[in-house]
Amino acid sequence: MRGEAAGSRRRTAILPLRATTAGESLDGAVALLRQRALPLLAVAAVLAAGEQVLVTRMRAAAPGLEPPFYLPDHFNFGVWWQILATGLAIEVGIITLLGAFTGAAAGPALLGRPASHGTVLRRTRVVWALLLALLLAAVAWPAAYFGLVGVVLLYALTGLVTPVLTLDRPGNPVVALGRSVRLSARGGLRVGRVRIVGYLTWLGIRGALGLGWIAVGDLLAYNFLGASWLDRAVPIAWGVANTVAYAALACLDAVLLVEARIRTEGLDIALNRSRARGEDESETLVAT
Template sequence: MRVDGETGIIPLRAMTAGEILDAAVALLRRHAAPLLTLALTLAAVEQLMLSRLRTFAALDPPLYYWRINSEDIDWVPVVAAGLASEAFIIAMLGAVAGAAAGPALLGRRLRNRELFARARPLPALLLAVTLAALTFGATVAGFLGVIFVYGLAGLATVVLTVDRTANPFTAMGRAIGRCTRNGMRGAFLRLLGYAVWLAIRLALGSGWVIAASTVTSVAGWTWWLDWAVPIAWAMANAVAYAALACLDAVLLLEIRVRTEGLDISVNRARSLGRDPATALVVRR
């Protein structure tokens, strides 16, 4: 870990929603290679899984693969699987982004191999599977619960790697507690970030699909469209998933500054000549 100075790319102060989004993009840019590589790999597996499920359910593939028909509910488990896979991927990426966020706050640059070593993959995997199962169940039960699962519990893997909690489920409880502070500000900001990146990936994915359709119609390569559509969505989703994970990491630090005095703890550690990284750890 190399120290770049005391000014990090994540401001050590309370931020507005726009500043949180900007800091998340800055974090993604700094660690683009590992985050986007992992995101693209997981998004490609997701598209492969969903394509098999859509074929099994005999669903026609429209622009975003969703066919809402009041007389046919075969699309429900497919959409539930899609939302569950999103929750899983964002959670796994959140563990990596959380590992990068603390050093980024303190003005330190983390090497990629150090980044993955700090990400605590096994506890993060357990939490990601739990969040995916909760999301799937909430979707099948009527969709409304997905908002609460994503908004309240989704910070769990970030808490795991920033706070360095000993118990992964302690991390989930702490994530819920932090997202409900200040009138559920954290939950609302997570949902706002999801909505922003949903619009971006819909624009990216649909644009690439339209471009592929144009090339297909001109060249007569009808076989290519079956591959172009999932590739387009995998690329669009990969960018969005990585950005949302970084948003979660920045949001957690901002919540801790706003409600726990993290900035005061870090500055006190610096003034006493101690490692300010110790102020990030909350093991209890």
């Protein structure tokens, strides 16, 4: 039978088939990142570099924003806030786009089945994922600019949209968006709350990484290379830190989708039933 044939090729699953705590979800995201590090970090690096190019040009055009911290003064707070809103909107778009790949990777990781990076990539539904990423980034900019509450709520409710697109395989992206909101809102916004905790956790990590490299760059610039070198060191430092953070947060979204379906839809029961019957478990992952 198909299920038996698949079982003969099964490896140890890196995602547990049970409800998990917030800490276990973060650990699962790191495990998924390690399994798919090469394609995820490569794409995240390109996107993070593009973000730094845009933000750096905006900073250069704004008077008084000096590296390494680019803090505003009372003369240019409005410009600084625009740059902040732009950065947050780009982050939402990048994490959303990467979530299409991690959602496709979550199935094999949960079932313990081997799947090449190319196989996972072919399941990412790139066009729809890109459209969703652009849509959420466009909505995130005014939500951030006119008060951070809106972008926090948007981030909490829409994080599962591209993992839903590629793991649950709905018929169109509108269904994926609605399903993301429903799953994220269940259990007192549990998915949304864990997603925000994950974002804040990685914000601290990338802050330490970024500021650490900036401190080294500041020392080298002052002693050896001249102050202009710092202008290049700052975006590189933040680009490297953001590369890892964006990939990890996209992995967290995929893990949270699996966990939400186990917790609220009995995905673990359905998969165990499929295994007992010798059915193809991958078909059970498709939400009906």
